[in-house]
Amino acid sequence: MTALTAPLAAIGRPVLAALALIGRIALFAARVVGHMVRPPFYPREFLQALLQIGWFSLPVVGLTAVFTGGALALQIYSGGARFNAEAVVPSIVAIGMVRELGPVLGGLMVAARVASSIAAEIGTMKVTEQIDALVTLSTDPIKYLAVPRVLAATLAVPVLVAVGDAIGIAGGWLVGVNRLGFNSTVYLQNTVDFLESWDVVSGLWKGAAFGFIVALMGCYHGMNSGRGAQGVGAATKAAVVGASVLILATNYLLTEVFFSA
Amino acid sequence: MITLTGVTKTFGKNRVLRGVDLTIPSGQSMVIIGGSGTGKSVLLKCILGLVRHDGGTITLDGQDVTTADRDAFLARFGMLFQGGALFDSLRVWENVAFRLMRGALKRPKQEAREIAIEKLRRVGLRPEVADQFPAELSGGMQKRVGLARAIAAEPEIIFFDEPTTGLDPIMAGVINDLIREIVTEMGATAMTITHDMSSVRAIADRVAMLHDGVIQWTGTVGEMDATPDPYVQQFIHGRATGPIAAVR
Ligand SMILES: Nc1ncnc2c1ncn2[C@@H]1O[C@H](COP(=O)(O)OP(=O)(O)O)[C@@H](O)[C@H]1O
Ligand SMILES: [Mg+2]
Numbered sequence: 417m418t419a420l421t422a423p424l425a426a427i428g429r430p431v432l433a434a435l436a437l438i439g440r441i442a443l444f445a446a447r448v449v450g451h452m453v454r455p456p457f458y459p460r461e462f463l464q465a466l467l468q469i470g471w472f473s474l475p476v477v478g479l480t481a482v483f484t485g486g487a488l489a490l491q492i493y494s495g496g497a498r499f500n501a502e503a504v505v506p507s508i509v510a511i512g513m514v515r516e517l518g519p520v521l522g523g524l525m526v527a528a529r530v531a532s533s534i535a536a537e538i539g540t541m542k543v544t545e546q547i548d549a550l551v552t553l554s555t556d557p558i559k560y561l562a563v564p565r566v567l568a569a570t571l572a573v574p575v576l577v578a579v580g581d582a583i584g585i586a587g588g589w590l591v592g593v594n595r596l597g598f599n600s601t602v603y604l605q606n607t608v609d610f611l612e613s614w615d616v617v618s619g620l621w622k623g624a625a626f627g628f629i630v631a632l633m634g635c636y637h638g639m640n641s642g643r644g645a646q647g648v649g650a651a652t653k654a655a656v657v658g659a660s661v662l663i664l665a666t667n668y669l670l671t672e673v674f675f676s677a
Numbered sequence: 678m679i680t681l682t683g684v685t686k687t688f689g690k691n692r693v694l695r696g697v698d699l700t701i702p703s704g705q706s707m708v709i710i711g712g713s714g715t716g717k718s719v720l721l722k723c724i725l726g727l728v729r730h731d732g733g734t735i736t737l738d739g740q741d742v743t744t745a746d747r748d749a750f751l752a753r754f755g756m757l758f759q760g761g762a763l764f765d766s767l768r769v770w771e772n773v774a775f776r777l778m779r780g781a782l783k784r785p786k787q788e789a790r791e792i793a794i795e796k797l798r799r800v801g802l803r804p805e806v807a808d809q810f811p812a813e814l815s816g817g818m819q820k821r822v823g824l825a826r827a828i829a830a831e832p833e834i835i836f837f838d839e840p841t842t843g844l845d846p847i848m849a850g851v852i853n854d855l856i857r858e859i860v861t862e863m864g865a866t867a868m869t870i871t872h873d874m875s876s877v878r879a880i881a882d883r884v885a886m887l888h889d890g891v892i893q894w895t896g897t898v899g900e901m902d903a904t905p906d907p908y909v910q911q912f913i914h915g916r917a918t919g920p921i922a923a924v925r
Contacts, residue, residue: 456779545762548727552756553776553826554748 441658444636448566451559461564469530469565469631470572474579476529477522481580484517485509485587493596505596506603507610509588514611514619515675518581520667523626526573527659531634534565535655538638539648547639562635566628573627574620581619618674625670626663633659678703679724679834679866683733685890686719693719695890696733706860706867708877710912711887712921717870718759720887721836724868725754737834752781755832759839759870761823763811769822770807773797776830796825801851817844824852828859835859837869841876853879874913877901886912888921 488509496502538561541547550557585607592598633655641651679701686694693716701707709717722728724735726742735742742750763772773793776782794804800821811819820843827835837856841849853876860867860882869880877884878898885895886909894906901909911919 458779541764545758545760546764548722549756549758549762549764551727552725552751552754554751554780555775 441632441636444562445632447558448562448632448635451556451563452567456559458560458564461560462568465565465568465631466572468533469526469569469627470575473526473529473572473576476525477576477580478583480521480525481513481518481584482587482590484521485513485584485589486591488512488517488584489588489591489596493592502596503606505592505598506588506606509592510585510607510611511615513584513588514581514616516619516667516671518584519577519619519622519626520663522577522580522623523573523630523663523667524660526569526576526627527630527633527656527663530569531630531655531659532652534631534634535638535641535652536648538635539641539651542639542641543643543645543647557639558635562631562639565635566631569627569631570624571627573630574623577620577623578616581616614674618670621674622667622670625666629662629666630659633662678738679868680736681720681724681733682735684720684723684730684735685732686716686723686728686730692890694723694730697887697890697892699885699892699895701866701868703866704860704864705882706856706869706880708869708871708881708884709887710871710877710884711893712912713872715887716890717887718838721756721838721868721870725751725756725836748781753833755827755830755835757820757823757827757835757837757840759842761811761816761819763819763822763826765811767810768807769797769802769809769811769814770794772811772822773807773825773829775826782830792829793825796829797822799828799855800825801848817848820844821848821852824855831863832865834866835868837867837871839870839872841871841873849873849876850879856880874915877913 489505492505492508492512493502496504496508538547541561547557547561550560589598589600589603589607592603593600637651637655637658641647679699681697681699684694684697685692697720699707709720711717719728723730724737724742726747729743737745737750737753763769764775767775770790770793771778773796774789777784777789777792778786790807794807797804797806802818802821802825806814806818806822811822814822820840824837824840827837840852840856844852856867856869857880859865860880867880869876871877871880881898883895883897884901886893886906888908893908894904896904901913904910907920910916911921917923
């Protein structure tokens with residue numbers, strides 16, 4: 417009997433654990449959102465988080481975007497050449513960038529940079545009893561630590577995505593003009609003509625969702641960090657991996673919702 | 678008055694508290710002694726609700742702490758954590774004045790800062806320390822900042838988790854006097870965990886010894902020296918042999 421059920425149990429246990437984790441994260445998300453609309457608010461912590469998450473992520477997001485835009489132009493050119501459709505490079509680079517690669521790669525880079533640092537910071541606070549100390553000082557850790565970060569990330573990542581979009585398109589233009597022989601004016605004209613505002617706006621919505629996910633995962637895993645340095649390490653890893661996977665899954669879902677009609 | 682009846686707490690297989698019965702009368706200084714790892718810190722955290730106890734009841738002035746209004750309940754407490762637990766993103770004075778800059782006790786920044794500097798002085802720290810970050814201070818200084826933070830809002834009940842561990846004897850004396858003063862002058866209720874017998878004698882009205890998850894013995898400081906209880910005798914004289922195993 418055990419020989420029969422053991423494999424099932426081996427499959428069932430991690431599945432149940434994963435479902436329980438998803439449930440706990442959903443509950444945590446609901447609590448964070450609930451606290452967003454109820455005072456007290458912590459504007460100073462919010463501005464600090466905005467600076468950390470938004471401003472200091474600009475170089476990473478910008479570098480990612482410029483190289484991606486450049487590579488995209490090369491790929492589409494060589495792919496397009498098979499159909500004698502090299503002229504589509506500007507519009508496909510722009511659409512690919514603003515709908516998919518800008519938000520997704522931006523989100524993943526922010527996950528690497530921000531989810532890890534939030535989880536490590538809050539996890540360290542947890543293991544050094546700073547979270548307990550907050551409670552004894554009549555301050556709700558979710559309100560004081562999680563809400564400012566989640567709010568800041570949700571607002572900052574769309575802006576980062578917008579900047580990344582522009583830099584990515586510029587990367588494509590640079591390659592298009594210098595390597596692929598496009599006329600600069602024609603390239604830019606094509607970019608503008610074929611881009612619809614919903615292409616851009618849908619990408620920004622994705623960015624907001626990814627920002628929310630990144631900060632949420634950082635805060636959740638930090639606050640539930642195990643004991644000691646090892647606990648913080650594990651929390652950091654879980655936050656980055658969790659945020660990345662959730663970003664990719666959410667991206668698919670949102671793309672279905674936005675564009676499957 | 679804080680009353681604990683049959684309080685139990687288990688972490689996994691580790692039965693830390695196995696039925697703690699203890700009463701801390703208002704305005705008194707209770708000292709908890711006991712070997713390291715016996716659950717003294719956990720006991721304080723259970724009272725504050727930072728750790729949820731599994732069984733038994735804890736009441737403050739007759740009201741169950743698990744059902745009390747959290748904000749009103751916590752506003753009555755101050756706590757010094759064993760490791761200091763200072764917020765390392767904030768300056769020393771912002772740590773000390775944390776409670777004074779937000780919530781019900783909010784006051785102007787300048788005033789909060791002045792109170793913080795005054796509290797720092799009381800724990801033997803110079804005003805220059807106020808603008809430093811916790812990471813720039815020695816362990817003993819961090820401990821004293823934690824102490825200043827615990828007393829900053831003048832709470833009526835204060836918990837001190839090993840307030841003199843890591844301090845030199847002179848500074849330990851200063852802190853012992855301070856704790857005694859807070860109890861006699863401010864009429865606060867204090868609960869202090871310590872291993873330091875000179876601290877016990879300086880601070881305590883009553884002493885309770887935690888061992889094997891229960892309060893093994895409780896009495897006044899005078900009774901402590903006279904008691905034939907082998908656990909207490911071994912502990913206060915620091916003997917390696919006796920009923921308390923040296924390997925735990
Ligand atoms: N959050 C926790 N999770 C698991 N075990 C814990 C936790 N906190 C304390 N313990 C365990 O409880 C026991 C008592 O710890 P503690 O109260 O810190 O001892 P002490 O009497 O030295 O203050 C120890 O064995 C410790 O490992
Ligand atoms: Mg302890």
